[in-house]
Amino acid sequence: MSTSPERAIPEPVSQEDGVQALSHSPDSLQTRVQRTLEAARERGASDVQAVVSHSVGLELGVRKGEIETLEHERDQSLSLIVYFGQSKGAASTTDFSDQALIDTVEAACRIARYTEPDPYAGMPDPAFKASEWDDLDLDHPWGCSAAEATELARTIEAAGFAADERIENSEGASVSTRRAIAFLGDSQGFMGGYRSTRHSLSCALVARDAAGMQRDYAYTVARHAEDLTAAEQVGREAAERTVRRLGGRKLSTRNCPVLFAPEMARTLIGSFTRAIAGPSQYRESSFLLNAIGENVFPGWMQIEERPQTPRALGSAPFDGEGVRTRNRPLIADGVLQSYTLDSYAGRRLGLEATGNAGGARNVTVAPGDKDFAALLAEMGTGFLVTELIGQGVNPVTGDYSRGAAGFWVENGELQYPVEEITIAGNLKDMFQRMAAVGTDVDRRGNIHTGSILVESMMVAGD
Amino acid sequence: MIDRLAQQTLLDPAGLGESELSSLLGTTFGHGIDGGDCYFQFSSQEGWSLEDGIVKSASFNIERGVGIRVVRGEQTGFAYSDDIAMPAMLEAAKTARSIASAGQSGRIAVASRSSSRPALYAPDNPLDSLGEQAKIDLLKEVDAVARAEDSRVTQVMCSLAGVHEVVLVLNARGEMTTDVRPLVRLNVQVIVEQGGRRESGTSGGGGRHGYQYFREDGRAAGYAREAVRQALVNLDARDAPAGSMKVVLGPGWPGILLHEAIGHGLEGDFNRKGTSAFSGRIGEQVAAKGITIVDDGTLEGRRGSLNVDDEGNPTQQTVLIEDGVLRGYMQDEMNARLMGTQSTGNGRRESYARLPMPRMTNTYMLGGDADPEEILASVDDGLYAVNFGGGQVDITSGKFVFSASEAYRVENGKVTYPVKGATLIGNGPDVLTRVSMIGNDMKLDSGVGTCGKEGQGVPVGVGQPTLRIDGMTVGGTQAA
Numbered sequence: 013m014s015t016s017p018e019r020a021i022p023e024p025v026s027q028e029d030g031v032q033a034l035s036h037s038p039d040s041l042q043t044r045v046q047r048t049l050e051a052a053r054e055r056g057a058s059d060v061q062a063v064v065s066h067s068v069g070l071e072l073g074v075r076k077g078e079i080e081t082l083e084h085e086r087d088q089s090l091s092l093i094v095y096f097g098q099s100k101g102a103a104s105t106t107d108f109s110d111q112a113l114i115d116t117v118e119a120a121c122r123i124a125r126y127t128e129p130d131p132y133a134g135m136p137d138p139a140f141k142a143s144e145w146d147d148l149d150l151d152h153p154w155g156c157s158a159a160e161a162t163e164l165a166r167t168i169e170a171a172g173f174a175a176d177e178r179i180e181n182s183e184g185a186s187v188s189t190r191r192a193i194a195f196l197g198d199s200q201g202f203m204g205g206y207r208s209t210r211h212s213l214s215c216a217l218v219a220r221d222a223a224g225m226q227r228d229y230a231y232t233v234a235r236h237a238e239d240l241t242a243a244e245q246v247g248r249e250a251a252e253r254t255v256r257r258l259g260g261r262k263l264s265t266r267n268c269p270v271l272f273a274p275e276m277a278r279t280l281i282g283s284f285t286r287a288i289a290g291p292s293q294y295r296e297s298s299f300l301l302n303a304i305g306e307n308v309f310p311g312w313m314q315i316e317e318r319p320q321t322p323r324a325l326g327s328a329p330f331d332g333e334g335v336r337t338r339n340r341p342l343i344a345d346g347v348l349q350s351y352t353l354d355s356y357a358g359r360r361l362g363l364e365a366t367g368n369a370g371g372a373r374n375v376t377v378a379p380g381d382k383d384f385a386a387l388l389a390e391m392g393t394g395f396l397v398t399e400l401i402g403q404g405v406n407p408v409t410g411d412y413s414r415g416a417a418g419f420w421v422e423n424g425e426l427q428y429p430v431e432e433i434t435i436a437g438n439l440k441d442m443f444q445r446m447a448a449v450g451t452d453v454d455r456r457g458n459i460h461t462g463s464i465l466v467e468s469m470m471v472a473g474d
Numbered sequence: 475m476i477d478r479l480a481q482q483t484l485l486d487p488a489g490l491g492e493s494e495l496s497s498l499l500g501t502t503f504g505h506g507i508d509g510g511d512c513y514f515q516f517s518s519q520e521g522w523s524l525e526d527g528i529v530k531s532a533s534f535n536i537e538r539g540v541g542i543r544v545v546r547g548e549q550t551g552f553a554y555s556d557d558i559a560m561p562a563m564l565e566a567a568k569t570a571r572s573i574a575s576a577g578q579s580g581r582i583a584v585a586s587r588s589s590s591r592p593a594l595y596a597p598d599n600p601l602d603s604l605g606e607q608a609k610i611d612l613l614k615e616v617d618a619v620a621r622a623e624d625s626r627v628t629q630v631m632c633s634l635a636g637v638h639e640v641v642l643v644l645n646a647r648g649e650m651t652t653d654v655r656p657l658v659r660l661n662v663q664v665i666v667e668q669g670g671r672r673e674s675g676t677s678g679g680g681g682r683h684g685y686q687y688f689r690e691d692g693r694a695a696g697y698a699r700e701a702v703r704q705a706l707v708n709l710d711a712r713d714a715p716a717g718s719m720k721v722v723l724g725p726g727w728p729g730i731l732l733h734e735a736i737g738h739g740l741e742g743d744f745n746r747k748g749t750s751a752f753s754g755r756i757g758e759q760v761a762a763k764g765i766t767i768v769d770d771g772t773l774e775g776r777r778g779s780l781n782v783d784d785e786g787n788p789t790q791q792t793v794l795i796e797d798g799v800l801r802g803y804m805q806d807e808m809n810a811r812l813m814g815t816q817s818t819g820n821g822r823r824e825s826y827a828r829l830p831m832p833r834m835t836n837t838y839m840l841g842g843d844a845d846p847e848e849i850l851a852s853v854d855d856g857l858y859a860v861n862f863g864g865g866q867v868d869i870t871s872g873k874f875v876f877s878a879s880e881a882y883r884v885e886n887g888k889v890t891y892p893v894k895g896a897t898l899i900g901n902g903p904d905v906l907t908r909v910s911m912i913g914n915d916m917k918l919d920s921g922v923g924t925c926g927k928e929g930q931g932v933p934v935g936v937g938q939p940t941l942r943i944d945g946m947t948v949g950g951t952q953a954a
Contacts, residue, residue, distance in 0.1 A: 075548070075747075081829065084553040084569045102533035106556045112536065119534040126606040130530040158572065181748055218749050218870055227749065227870035260871070265717040265953060295525070295629055297665055297674060401866040402875035404897035404949070408665065408674045413714070413897040413949040415866070415875035432873050434897050434949025436716065470951045472716035472899075 034193055035086065036066045036108075038205065044113070045197035048092050051117040053199060057094040057124070059135050061198040061333065064090050069190030072158060074165035080184055082158055094120045098129035135333070136355035136365055138200050142336035145329035149322040150208040152236040154189045161187040164243050168215045171247030176255045181218035183227065185247065188212045189237075202334040210325070211237050215250040221258045228253040228399075233456050235323045253398075256419075260431035262473040263420060269394035269447075270435055270469045271387055271421070274454035276397050277377075277464035281315070283405055283412075283439055284308075285372045285459070288348065290357020292407065299410030299440055300348065308348045309443050312380070315343035317352070319373035326458035332369035340366070342375065377449055377461035384452040387463050389424035395471055396421050397435065410439035433473040442466050476586050479597065480642045480652035484514040488558045492584050495644060498560070499582035502542060502567040503646040506574050509545040509807055511785060512567075514558060514642040515826040520601050523633040524613040527621075541826035544570045545646075545808050554827045586650040589788060594772060594779050595682035597654035600636040603684030609634055612660075612685065612694055619698040620664050626709070627702055628672075629665035634658075636685065643786035651786030657681070657777065657933060659921070660688050662697045666705040675705030676879070679920030681775045697920075704861060704880050707892045714881065714896035714950025720856030721898065721946045722849055722884065725917040727862055729936035732767055733837050733925065734865040734874040735902040736760075740794050740802070741832040741927075742809035742820070744869050751872030751903050752800065760800045761906030764842055767795040769804055771819055771835030777921040778836035778935035785821035789835055792818045795906075806832045824930035834925060838937030842912025846940040849911045851887040857948050858882045858889055859898065872902040897949040905943065913940030 041064045052060035069085035090113065091104035101124030105116045156164070169185035188211065195205030214231035230249035232241035241249075272280060284300070292298035300308060309315075319337035321327050330336050333355055341349045353361065354369035382390060401415040413436040419426045450462030485491075490498075495512075503510060515538070522532040540563055541554040551573035553566035604612070613632050620630045639655040659680035666673055677700035679693060688694040723731060736752075744750035752760070761767070771789025773779050780789045785807050793801045805813070806821030809832055822833035850858060858881065865876030877897045882889045918937035925934040 079549050079573060081550045081552065082570075082573055083829070084566075085827070086553075086555065087827065088556055100531050102531065103535065104533070105536040107536060107538050108556065116534075116536065119536075122606075123532045123534060126610060127530055127532055128528040128610075130526075130528065133530065183747065183749055224872075225749070225751065225870045227868065257871075262947075267953070295631065295665070296667075296672065297629065301672075401868065401873070402877050402897050402899075403864040403866070404875070404877040404895065406674075406895055408672050409894075411894050413877065413895065413951075415873065415897055415899045415949070417868075417871075417873070431871060432899055432901060432947065434716075434875075434899050434947060436714075436896065436949050436951045438951075470716050470953070472947055472949045474718050474947070 034066060034068055034191060036088065038193065041066060041193065041195045041205065042203065044090065045195050045203065048090060048113060048117060049197055049199055051114060052092065052094050052121065055117065055121045056096065057121060058097055059095040059199045060092060061135065062092040063194060063196050065192065065194035067190055067192035069188065070158065070161065071186060071188040072161040072165055073184045073186040074162060074169055075182055075184035077166055077169065079162055085190065090116060092117065092120050094124050095134060096124045098131060098133045099124045099127045100130065100133050101127060132356055132359040135198060135200055136335050140335045140365055141202050142204060142330035142334060145336065146320065148320065148327045148329055150206065150235050150327060152209050153191055154209065154211050154237040156187065156189050164213065167243040168213055168247040171244040172215050172217045172251040175248045175251035178219040178221060178255050178258065179217050179251050180220050183216035183218065185215040196334055198334060204330055204334060206329060209235055211240060213240055213243060213246045215247050217250045217254045219254045219258055223259055226254055226257040228257060233325065235325065257417065257429050260417065260429040262432050263430055263471055264474050265472050267468050267470055269391045270466045271391050271394060271396045272464045272466065273396065273398045274452055274461060274463050276400055277461045278454065278457060278459045279400060280442070280464060281375060281377060281459045281461050285352065285375050286407060288342065288351045290351060290353040290361065293351055294357055294360040297408045299408065303348045304350065306348055307346050309343055309346040310446055311346040313343050313346045313446065314378035316341050316376050317372050317374065318376050319367070321374050324374045326373040328373055331367045335365050335367040335369065337367040337373060373458060375459045379451045379453055379462045380449045382448055382450055384450050384463055387448055387450045387465055388421055390448060391421060391465055392424060393422045395430065396426065412437050412439050412442065433471055435469045435471055437469045442469065476650060477652040477654055479654055480640050483516045483640045484558060484642050488560065494560055495584050496581045498563055498567065499584065499644065499648055500580035501564060502544060502571060503582060504580050507544055507546055507646060508811065509646050510543040511643050511645040513541045513784065513826050515539060515639065517637060517639040518601060519635065519637040521633060521635040522609050522613060524617055525631050527617055529610045529613055537825065539826040542566045542570045543829060544573060546574050548812060549573045550829060552829055582648045584644065584648045584650055587786060589781065591788060594774050594781055595656055598656065598684060599638040600656040600658045600684045601638055603686060609685065612688060616662055616694050616698045619695045620662060620702050623699055623702040624666065624706060626666040626668050626706065627664050628667045632662040634660050643784065645786055649786060651782050653781050655682060656684065658683055658685055658687060660694060660697060662701040664701045664705050666709060668709050671709060673705050673708035675701040675703065675708065677701040677704065678922050681777050681921040682779060683775055707880055711892040711894045713952040714893040715857065715883070715948055715952050716950040718945050718947050720853050721943045721948065722853060722856060722858045723941045723943065724860035725913060725915045725940050726937060727919040728859060729838055729919065729938035730862050730865045730876050732839055732938060733834060733936050734867040734876055735900060735905050736767060736794065737834045737837045738867050739869055739872065739902050740804055742803045742805040742813065743832050745803050746809045746813050750869050755800050758800050759798050760903055761795050761798040762909045763798045764912055765795060765798050765906055765909060766840045767837065768793050769820065769834050769837045773836050776836050776918065776935045777923065777933045780835065783819045783821045784823045784830045785817065787817045787819045787821065789819040804832045804834060806830055822932050824932060828930050831927065833927065833932050834934050836918065836935035838918060839939065841914050841916030841939040844911045844913050846913045846915050849913055849940050849942050850884060850889060852911065852942065853884045854886055856884045858884045867902065873899065874902050875899045893950065899947045899949060905946065908944045909941055910944045911942035915939050
C-alpha cells in the first residue's frame with residue numbers, strides 16, 4: 013500500500029482507547045510544525061527543519077505478586093534546526109505554549125548568529141526526499157489497561173517462580189506499552205509523520221545456591237501485542253537463564269574459540285555499524301576508515317540495512333531529515349558496500365546521503381545454515397558468551413576487551429557456567445575470523461543476527 | 475525559604491499559591507498514603523561544539539514539568555505533566571493515586587523547609603556566565619592549545635555544556651524545598667596519527683560553577699594538553715597482558731572502581747529487596763583494614779554535590795566502609811522507611827518525568843600513608859592503570875568491570891612501557907580485601923562522571939588515592 017504524505021496519518025483513534033489515546037491530534041502537531049517553520053522564516057532563517065513528537069505510555073511493574081510501580085508517561089517535544097546561509101542553530105523544548113514556540117525559535121536563531129559558517133552545512137538534496145511511502149505497519153495500539161497489565165505481569169513472575177525452586181527472589185516483572193506520533197517538516201516543503209507503537213514484557217529473577225546469588229532476565233518486545241512471546245514463556249525463560257548461571261567459575265587464561273549468543277552477537281554488529289557511520293568516517297575515528305571495497309568480513313558474510321521491513325522495531329519510511337530510506341546491502345560477500353550517511357556526512361565525504369539521519373535501521377545479518385546446537389558442535393571446545401559488561405571497545409583502533417559471562421563448552425555441550433573473565437581481541441581481526449552465523453536470529457532490536465562464532469580470542473581469568 | 479527564582483519560574487506562571495498547593499496535596503496524599511511528592515522542575519541547557527577548528531553547531535533546550543509520585547507500602551504510583559497548571563496536575567495526581575483505593579479531597583498545609591547550611595554552589599545561571607562569543611573563544615583556545623601541543627594531532631573535537639536547573643519539591647507532609655543547580659562541563663577529544671596508526675585521547679572536567687571555572691588555573695588548556703598526552707602515550711602502547719596480576723591504580727578518576735565494586739551494591743533499594751551481593755552484610759569486614767569509603771554530597775562545587783536531594787532532604791557524608799567494615803547503605807525516603815532507618819539524602823532522579831531512587835553523589839576512599847612512588851617500587855610484575863573509560867557492575871553476583879584507557883606495565887618496581895586499554899574485572903565483595911597499600915595522595919576526579927541506573931543518568935563524582943591491589947584479572951590479549 014502506498015499513501016501520499018498528506019494522507020499518511022489515518023484518522024485519530026477514538027478516545028475510548030484508554031492509555032493509548034494520544035492527547036495531540038495529527039492536525040494540531042502538523043500545525044505546530046508549520047508555525048515553527050513560519051516563525052523561523054520570519055526571523056530571517058534561510059532554511060529550517062522542525063520535528064514535533066508526542067507519546068503516551070504505561071509501564072507497570074509487579075514484584076512478588078504485588079504492584080511495585082505504576083507509571084503513566086506522556087511526553088512531548090518540539091525541536092528545530094535553522095540555517096542562516098551556512099550557519100546553523102538548534103533548539104528544543106517540552107513546553108507547548110505559544111510563547112515557548114517563539115522562544116525556542118528565537119533561541120535557535122540566536123545561536124545561528126554565533127556559530128561559524130560550515131561549507132557542508134544545510135538541508136538534504138530535495139531529490140532524495142521521500143515523496144510517498146509505504147505504510148510500514150508500525151502502529152498497533154494495545155489498549156492494555158493497568159488492571160490487565162497487572163494480571164499479565166503477575167502471570168510472568170509467577171511462571172518464573174514456579175519454574176525452579178532455586179528462584180528465591182525477584183526484581184519484578186513488567187509490562188510496558190507506548191504509542192508515539194511524530195511530524196517532520198522543512199522549509200523545502202517536506203511534511204511527513206507517522207504513528208508507531210512498542211510493547212514489551214520483561215522479567216528479572218534472582219536464584220541462590222550455596223555459592224551465592226545470580227540474576228538474569230528475559231524480555232520480548234514488538235510493535236504489535238500479538239507478536240509478543242507468551243507471558244508464561246517470558247517468566248520461564250527468565251528462570252532458566254538465571255538458574256543456569258549458579259555455580260559460575262573462572263577459567264584459566266587461554267586462547268579459544270568464542271561463540272556469541274544472538275543478543276551478544278548483536279553488539280559486534282553494533283560496533284560495525286558505528287564504524288561505518290558518517291561521523292566516524294569524516295572524523296577519521298573509525299577502525300574501518302576508508303574501507304569501502306575492502307574485505308571486512310569473510311567472503312560468505314552478507315549484511316543488509318532493511319529500514320522498510322513491515323512491523324520491525326527499527327523501521328522508518330524516511331529518516332530524520334525526510335530522506336527516503338531503502339533496503340540496501342552494507343556487506344556483500346564480505347566486502348563493505350556503503351557507509352551510513354546523513355546529508356551532512358554525505359557532503360563531507362563527497363557521497364550521496366543514504367537516508368541514515370538517526371542511524372542505521374534493521375541491520376540484518378544473513379543467517380547461515382546451522383542452528384544454535386550445530387554451532388556449538390562446530391565450535392566443539394570453547395566459550396559461549398551470554399553476557400558482556402563494560403564499554404571496553406576502542407572505536408578508533410578496534411581494540412576490544414570486555415567482561416564476560418557464559419558457559420564452557422566441550423564436544424558441543426555446555427559443561428559449566430563461567431563468570432568473572434574477560435574476552436579480548438581486535439574487532440578487525442575478530443570480523444575476519446568469524447566462522448559462522450546461526451539461524452537463531454534475534455529480532456528484538458535494531459540489529460538482527462543469529463549467534464556468531466569467532467575462531468579464536470584471548471580469554472583472561474585466573 | 476522558598477527561593478524567589480523557583481517561585482517565579484515554577485509557581486507564579488500557573489498562579490499556584492499556598493491555597494492551590496494545599497488543595498493539590500490534599501487531593502494527592504492523605505489517608506492511607508505513606509509518602510510521595512510533587513516535583514516541579516525547570517531546566518535550561520545548552521551545548522556548543524567545535525570540530526575542524528570551527529564552532530559549527532550549538533543547541534539550546536528547555537524542559538519544564540511536574541512529576542507526581544504517590545507511595546503506599548512498597549507501591550509507587552507515578553504520573554507527570556509537561557504543563558504546570560492546576561487541571562493537568564490534578565489529572566496526574568488522580569492517575570498517580572490510582573494505586574490507592576479511594577479518592578481524597580482534603581487539604582494539607584504547606585510549610586517551607588529552611589536550611590542553616592551554607593549553599594554548596596551559587597544559584598546563578600551558568601548559561602549567562604559568559605557571552606556567546608566568549609564561549610566560542612574558549613573552545614577555539616582549547617583547539618589551538620591541542621593543535622600546538624604536537625604536530626601529530628589530526629583532529630580536535632571539544633564541547634562546552636551548561637545546565638541551569640530550578641527544582642521545587644513539595645512532599646506528602648506539606649514540606650516545600652527548593653534548589654537552584656548550575657552544572658558546567660568541558661570535554662576535549664583528540665585523534666593523533668603516526669605512521670598510519672591512529673589513537674585517541676580524551677580529557678575534561680566541570681562542576682557546579684559558571685563557565686569562568688574553565689578560565690581559572692588554566693583548566694581549559696590543561697584539559698587540551700592532557701587529551702593530547704594520553705593519545706600520544708597510546709601511540710606507543712603494546713598489547714596489554716592477560717590474566718591475574720598485581721594492579722596499581724592511580725589517584726582520582728580510577729575511583730570508578732569504588733563506584734562499581736562497592737557503591738551500587740550499597741544502594742538501599744537493592745539491599746531492601748535482598749538482591750545485592752552486600753545484602754545483610756552490615757558489620758562484616760568487606761575490605762582491608764585501613765580502608766574507609768564515604769559518599770559525600772556536601773563537597774562545595776563538585777559535580778556530584780547537591781544542597782538537597784530530589785526528595786528535598788539535605789545531602790550528607792555517609793560512611794559506607796570504615797576501616798574495612800561495612801557500615802551503611804545509601805537511602806532515599808521509601809527504602810529507608812521500609813528498612814526502618816532514615817534517608818541519607820541520596821534520593822535522586824534524572825528529571826520530573828522519572829522516579830527517584832537511591833543514587834550516589836561523590837563516592838571516594840580516604841587517603842592512607844603510603845608514598846605513591848613506594849607503592850610502584852614495591853611491585854615486581856604488574857599493571858599500573860591511571861586513566862579509565864567507564865565501568866559496569868552486576869549487583870547480584872557482585873562482578874564488576876572498569877576499562878583502562880591509559881596503563882603501563884610495571885616490572886621490578888619500574889614503570890616500563892605503555893600498554894593498550896584493557897578491561898579489569900573483579901568481584902565487589904572481595905576486591906577491596908586485596909588492597910595491600912593505600913597512597914597518601916587522595917584526589918577527586920575532575921568532574922566528568924555520569925552514572926546510569928535503570929536508564930536514568932545523574933552527575934556523580936569519584937575519588938581515591940593510589941592503591942595497590944594484589945590480584946585482579948586484566949583483560950589484555952597477551953598471555954603472560
